[in-house]
Amino acid sequence: MEQQRSFQTETGGHLYLVPTPIGNLDDMTFRAVKTLTAVDLIAAEDTRNTQKLLNHFEITTKQISFHEHNTQERIPQLIAKLKQGMQIAQVSDAGMPSISDPGHELVNACIDAHIPVVPLPGANAGLTALIASGLAPQPFYFYGFLDRKPKDRKAEIAGLAQRPETLIFYEAPHRLKKTLQNLAAGFGDERPAVLCRELTKRYEEFLRGSLAELANWAATDTVRGEFVVLVGGNPAPTTAATTAVDLSEPIDVQVDRLIAAGEKPNDAIKEVAKLRGAKKQEIYRQYHHLDEE
Template sequence: MQQISSFQTASTGRLYLVPTPIGNLEDMTMRAVKTLEAVSLIAAEDTRHTQQLLNHFEITTPTISFHEHNTAQRIPQLLERLQNGEDIAQVSDAGMPSISDPGKELVKACVEADLPVVALPGANAALTALVASGLVPQPFYFYGFLDRKQQAQQAELTALKEREETMIFYEAPHRLAKTLANVVAVLGPERPVVLAREVTKRYEEYLRGTAAELLNWAQTATVRGEFVMLIGGAPKETVTFDDDPLQAIQSLIANGTKVNAAIKQVAKERDLNRQELYRQFHEL
């Protein structure tokens, strides 16, 4: 079993995963600013984009590029600096590193090298949109970006079709209508969908309706901005029973099940309040 790092090794540095604003710069936390000021180096998805953020907060820490195309080259360099005692922050262009953004490979390498990794809490488009969507917030299933090719995307949606959790996706404006067309085709036109557009930005907007209604909107409107697409989970199948709950409990008891276990089983099977069922049974 792998031991949990205590972060007490003075000779090595730490990797800090620092979330950055997804639109509104005021969402940058004080801890994030202080961390970016204190580390020796910032590994950034796009150094030009990150430099704008650093300039805004008057942070002078040097940056180095770290993105999906140079991970093999950069990871050994970053590990060496961490092992030599330097603290490094890793940021993506917006939001939480590793969530549909670079980061996971560096974290994995640090864990394997027994180097401490510290994640800071902060902005995340998926959770921000979820809690304001009006859909069931938990459980939820975060997927990220669907495949861009139609056949592969339909296969992904087919695999997700029976999930009962609220599902969360990211989508670009120029692909939104095609993705919604696949949602209608695979999940059905009546599946509830919420489109969260430009979350935390000036033109933030939530569009709520059925998959068919939002497909019609995407096909007729001028679609701009980045989207979080939330889809309601598959409706639970309604199960009907020939007997009432109290009869079912008595039947289980007659077959050797203990009273409390029988009440618990029937309550779970029929989605009933166990305490209320307990009271009704003992009154009977």
């Protein structure tokens, strides 16, 4: 067990996690501006984007790049600086660090090194979209970006199909059409959903309808901007034990669905074998394509 008292440690470095606006700069908090002004160094996902923010608020603090491609190199450097007593703020391009953005590995490294990690509240695209969506605000399940590989994305969606919570996804405009088609296929055409585009910006827009309607819109309209995709939860979820088995469905799809839902691979194979009335070893061989070698 470890106890952190964020504001009772007067000596040593602190890592401050500072959210930044998701579009409208007026959403920057007074505390965030004060923190970025007071720290010794800002670890930024993209120093060019962050510099625009710093210039707007007349903040002159130095920056260092910290993104997904230099994480392993930067973390030891930042930990060393923190141990020397430097105060460091970490920011992503928009929204909260670690939420579909860099930050989590640095937080863990600080915790392991007994360096206080101090989070600041601020803008978050998923929650901003949720409260205006009209879908049930709680419980909700934040997923972020689905996998880019079609097979893996479909398996993820299959694993989420039974969840009763409102689901929150992020998606880029060039992948939105295919993602909505996959969601409609996996959740059903009539599942209610909401697209939230360009949140807090001039062209903020909400599109509410069924997954089929939204998929059709994405296929016929020019899609621009970053999207939050919200999908209503399954109102009548069933468990694997009570779901009829579609014997025409590939075994690897069934196993992948259970894995995406959180089961370990061997447990998923065992469950599929039970549902299909087959031996576990046979499902294992088919899933791993051992008979094709």
